[in-house]
Structure formats: C-alpha cells, structure tokens
Amino acid sequence: MNGFYPIFKRELLAYFRSPVAYVFIIIFLAANAGCTFFLGNFYDSQQASLEIFFLFHPWLYLFLIPAVGMRLWSEERRSGTAELLLTFPVRLTTTVFAKFFAAWFFIGIALLLTFPMVWTVYFLGSPDKGPIITGYLGSFLMAGSYLAIASCTSALTKNQVISFILSVNICLVLVLLGWGVLGDTLNSVFPVWISDFVSQFSFTTHYDAIRRGVIDLRDIIYFVSIIVIMLMLNVVVLESHKAS
Amino acid sequence: MIQVHSLSKNFNNFLAVDQVSFEVQKGEVLGFLGPNGAGKSTTMKMLTCFIPPSSGTAEICGFSILENPLEVRNQIGYLPESAPSYDEMLVGEFLRFVAEIRGFSGKELKRRVSIVIDMTSLREVENQMIETLSKGFRQRTSLAQALIHDPPVLILDEPTDGLDPNQKHEVRTLIKNMSEDRTILISTHILEEVDAVCTRAMIISEGRVVGYGTPDELMSQSLYRNSVTVSVNAEDHIPLMNDFNKLDFVYSVEHLPEKRQGLVTMRLFPQNKESIARQLEHYLFSKKIPIEQFVVDRGRMEEVFRELTTNG
Numbered sequence: 188m189n190g191f192y193p194i195f196k197r198e199l200l201a202y203f204r205s206p207v208a209y210v211f212i213i214i215f216l217a218a219n220a221g222c223t224f225f226l227g228n229f230y231d232s233q234q235a236s237l238e239i240f241f242l243f244h245p246w247l248y249l250f251l252i253p254a255v256g257m258r259l260w261s262e263e264r265r266s267g268t269a270e271l272l273l274t275f276p277v278r279l280t281t282t283v284f285a286k287f288f289a290a291w292f293f294i295g296i297a298l299l300l301t302f303p304m305v306w307t308v309y310f311l312g313s314p315d316k317g318p319i320i321t322g323y324l325g326s327f328l329m330a331g332s333y334l335a336i337a338s339c340t341s342a343l344t345k346n347q348v349i350s351f352i353l354s355v356n357i358c359l360v361l362v363l364l365g366w367g368v369l370g371d372t373l374n375s376v377f378p379v380w381i382s383d384f385v386s387q388f389s390f391t392t393h394y395d396a397i398r399r400g401v402i403d404l405r406d407i408i409y410f411v412s413i414i415v416i417m418l419m420l421n422v423v424v425l426e427s428h429k430a431s
Numbered sequence: 432m433i434q435v436h437s438l439s440k441n442f443n444n445f446l447a448v449d450q451v452s453f454e455v456q457k458g459e460v461l462g463f464l465g466p467n468g469a470g471k472s473t474t475m476k477m478l479t480c481f482i483p484p485s486s487g488t489a490e491i492c493g494f495s496i497l498e499n500p501l502e503v504r505n506q507i508g509y510l511p512e513s514a515p516s517y518d519e520m521l522v523g524e525f526l527r528f529v530a531e532i533r534g535f536s537g538k539e540l541k542r543r544v545s546i547v548i549d550m551t552s553l554r555e556v557e558n559q560m561i562e563t564l565s566k567g568f569r570q571r572t573s574l575a576q577a578l579i580h581d582p583p584v585l586i587l588d589e590p591t592d593g594l595d596p597n598q599k600h601e602v603r604t605l606i607k608n609m610s611e612d613r614t615i616l617i618s619t620h621i622l623e624e625v626d627a628v629c630t631r632a633m634i635i636s637e638g639r640v641v642g643y644g645t646p647d648e649l650m651s652q653s654l655y656r657n658s659v660t661v662s663v664n665a666e667d668h669i670p671l672m673n674d675f676n677k678l679d680f681v682y683s684v685e686h687l688p689e690k691r692q693g694l695v696t697m698r699l700f701p702q703n704k705e706s707i708a709r710q711l712e713h714y715l716f717s718k719k720i721p722i723e724q725f726v727v728d729r730g731r732m733e734e735v736f737r738e739l740t741t742n743g
Contacts, residue, residue, distance in 0.1 A: 193531035197517065204519040267515030271576075274479045274511070275532045276504040429482045
C-alpha cells in the first residue's frame with residue numbers, strides 16, 4: 188500500500204481547498220434537516236427516534252454523493268494530472284482506493300456533522316441507542332456504495348456532467364429495485380420469490396435492515412462487495428482507457 | 432540505461448508509433464524531434480508506463496516496462512507534456528506530496544524538497560498556489576517534481592515549452608549540468624535546443640525514426656553544410672563573382688540580397704559539402720580583396736528536419 192497515505196491526504200485536502208466541501212456540507216445538512224422536519228413531519232410523529240432522519244438518506248444520497256464523486260477521476264483526466272499521478276511508483280489499485288477513501292472520509296465528516304439531530308432526539312425523549320448507531324453505520328456504508336459507483340463512472344469520462352448523470356441513474360436503479368411500489372407490481376405478475384430476489388440487489392433493502400437496528404453480516408457484505416466490485420471495475424476502466 | 436526494442440503503439444487503426452528502437456547511455460542527452468503528432472509524447476508515455484505498448488518493449492536501467500512497471504517508475508523522473516500539477520496546492524506542498532509518494536519522510540524529505548527548490552529557483556514562489564503561477568514557474572515546479580528522487584533517468588516532454596529566452600537558458604544549463612551521471616531523454620521542437628543540450632538527436636515522423644545521430648551528423652545532411660558566406664565592398668564584387676565560379680572547389684555561387692549599403696554578399700557552395708574555408712581564405716588573401724564578413728555554415732537543422740519529416 189505504498190503511496191496510499193499521501194494520495195489520501197492530498198485528495199481530502201483538495202476538497203477543503205475548493206468551495207465544493209463547504210457547499211456540499213451546507214446543502215447536505217440543510218437537505219437532511221429539511222427532509223426530516225418538513226417532508227417527514229418529525230414533530231408530528233411524536234417519536235424520539237432518528238428513523239425519519241435516516242429514511243430519506245437513500246434519496247438524498249442519490250444526488251449528493253455523485254456530486255462528490257463525479258470529479259474523482261474526470262478532473263484528473265481533464266487537467267492532465269492523471270498522467271502525473273499514474274506514473275508515480277504506486278499501484279493503480281492503491282491509487283483508486285486512496286482517492287475513494289478520501290472522498291468517503293469526507294462524506295463521513297459531513298454525516299458526523301448531523302450530530303445536532305442526535306441531540307434533538309435526546310432532548311425530546313429517551314431514544315433507543317441501537318438504531319441510531321446502526322443507522323449511522325448503514326448510512327455510511329450505503330454512502331460508500333454510491334460513491335464507489337460515482338468513482339467508477341467518473342473514470343469513464345473527462346466530462347463531470349456525464350459522470351454525474353451516469354452515476355445518478357445507476358444508483359437510482361439500485362434504489363428503485365427495493366422500492367415497495369416496484370415489489371407490489373412484480374408480485375401481481377410473478378411469484379413472490381422474483382420480487383424478493385430482485386430486491387436483494389437494492390440499496391434500500393439492505394439499508395432498511397441495518398437502520399432498524401439489526402446488524403446482519405449479509406447486509407454489510409452486500410455494501411462492502413458493491414464498493415470492492417465497483418472500485419475494481421474502476422481500475423479496469425482506467426487501465427483500458429490507458430490502452431486506447 | 433534506456434533500451435527500446437521495436438516499440439509500437441496503435442490507437443484503434445492509427446499507428447502512432449511504428450517499430451521505434453534506440454538506446455540512450457548514461458551521460459547522454461537524447462533529443463527527440465518531430466512535428467506535432469509524430470509520436471514523441473506517445474513513446475515517452477510508454478517508457479514511463481503510463482500507456483502500454485501494442486508491441487515491442489523497452490528496458491529502463493534493466494527493468495522491463497512490461498514486467499516491472501513500478502520499478503521502472505522508481506528509476507524515472509518524468510515531466511509530462513504541458514506540466515500538469517495540482518492547481519490548488521502550494522508549490523512547496525506539492526513537492527512534499529511528490530516526495531512522500533516517492534517514499535521519503537522526515538528530514539530526508541525536507542532536504543530533498545529544499546534541494547530541488549534551489550535547483551529550479553523556486554524559492555520565491557514556495558508558498559504560492561500553483562494556480563497563480565506564471566507558465567515559467569509552473570514548468571519549473573513540474574521539473575522540480577521530476578528531480579525529487581534524484582532519478583538516474585529523466586524523461587522530459589518539452590521541458591522549455593512556454594519559457595522566455597532567459598528561463599530556457601536556465602533550464603538548458605540545468606539539464607546539461609545534470610547530464611553527466613544521468614540518462615536524459617527530452618522532446619522538443621525547438622531545433623536550436625538540440626544543438627545546445629543534446630549529445631544525440633533522433634527525428635521521428637509519423638511514428639517512424641527518420642533520422643538519428645549527433646547534432647553535427649544530422650546537420651551534415653544539410654545543403655548548406657560548409658557553405659561560406661562572403662561579404663565584400665560593392666566595387667570589388669563583379670570580378671570576384673566570375674572568379675569564384677571558376678574555382679574548382681566551388682560548386683555554385685549564390686548572390687544574396689543586399690542587407691547593408693555598399694556591401695555585396697555571396698554564398699559559395701562547396702563541391703560535395705567539403706570544407707572549403709581554408710582554400711577560400713587563401714585565395715582571397717592572394718587576391719588582396721578586403722573581406723567584410725566571412726561565415727562558414729555548419730548546416731541547418733531546420734532544413735534537415737523539414738527534408739526528413741515532409742518527404743513521406
């Protein structure tokens with residue numbers, strides 16, 4: 188893993204050197220609060236839990252995470268720094284993971300900054316600790332999966348807009364596969380196992396299980412494998428770009 | 432140090448580099464010449480393991496670019512074309528980042544960063560953001576980055592591109608000073624640079640090597656090789672023109688347009704591009720004709736370059 192740390196550090200600092208980080212964090216926090224209090228009617232629910240807060244994350248991430256990930260590789264290719272970065276004596280896999288982890292770490296920071304929500308529920312009542320912790324864990328893992336997809340699509344093109352649109356669409360499909368409405372439609376035509384099978388590929392299915400406070404190894408493996416597969420694909424995409 | 436064996440690169444159906452082979456020894460500076468799109472940068476990208484070759488291979492310090500790319504990259508300091516670097520970083524910070532990636536830390540890292548900053552005269556902009564630098568400083572920042580690990584092999588893609596004449600001179604001096612114990616490959620399309628810094632030059636066109644040799648060897652292919660330009664006062668010139676034509680070592684005489692009043696300039700082309708300076712000087716001396724100017728041409732790189740790269 189030679190070279191991991193310097194690349195990770197540079198990438199993370201690059202977020203904070205540009206307005207991207209601050210704009211992202213502000214929008215992320217505002218959107219979270221907006222969804223929880225207005226769309227989710229947090230006060231009307233009369234519950235001291237973060238369930239409503241976590242409920243909206245798959246939809247928020249759909250736009251916010253590709254916005255963070257779209258520049259990961261397209262920017263390096265557009266500005267020509269890819270040629271510098273990829274001729275250092277560092278394995279391509281290390282570079283891909285280092286850049287990914289930097290962006291994931293950054294999203295983690297943004298997620299941690301939602302801590303006033305935790306205060307709020309503790310102020311209002313005595314919430315169950317478990318679902319809060321697993322909710323954050325699930326949300327963070329899911330964010331990583333969105334990000335790995337965005338990283339991979341970002342390697343496909345020099346154009347950040349194309350990269351953004353591609354990853355939003357892929358993520359949307361993965362969210363919708365577990366959407367209740369789709370499941371109901373499938374059930375009305377096909378046997379139940381088909382909709383069950385399809386929903387196993389979805390973010391929402393696994394995320395919902397984790398955020399309810401149940402940590403099942405299978406759900407964690409799902410997210411980790413999405414990350415690993417997408418990043419390996421990312422490596423392949425970069426290799427094949429270099430070849431042609 | 433650099434050994435290239437029939438390296439080729441296809442992009443879809445376009446043959447960018449076609450069976451290029453050459454060798455560069457320690458202490459040599461090989462100049463890579465060619466029109467834009469001739470395959471210079473592509474060859475350099477293959478040598479630095481940025482892109483894989485379609486066929487053929489190369490060895491850098493004994494390491495194969497196909498089998499041992501990481502070790503190859505360790506041996507090379509690479510300045511990519513148009514000097515890309517991270518705009519949002521400070522110059523010093525960028526160099527420390529590169530040093531860290533190259534595996535240095537602590538005091539050694541500081542020492543190396545400091546050395547390359549001095550070598551490339553970047554001290555005054557050390558704490559400036561790269562984005563705000565002038566082209567000359569950007570170019571030197573990128574050059575500093577390539578030198579940080581004191582590599583035995585340097586591959587520099589147009590190192591003097593965008594520099595003013597003074598900065599060009601500085602960079603050339605730097606390259607010359609470093610060449611003694613290193614192997615250097617530079618690409619350029621500034622032909623005077625070849626004569627100034629390179630021990631050997633290679634001209635490529637449409638992916639193929641079309642000329643190879645020392646700068647002097649290449650220039651000897653020029654039509655102007657050993658031609659002599661003589662300027663005399665206007666009243667002396669008419670008999671002289673006739674006499675020159677009769678000399679057996681002169682192949683032809685060309686009358687050049689007047690540049691200074693009262694002075695006539697002629698260019699004498701020797702038989703078989705042989706050196707005629709001595710014979711001519713002897714002749715003029717014996718005729719007691721006062722000479723205002725006497726210039727021997729070594730040959731013109733530009734003309735050789737055009738000849739080799741346009742006769743496809």
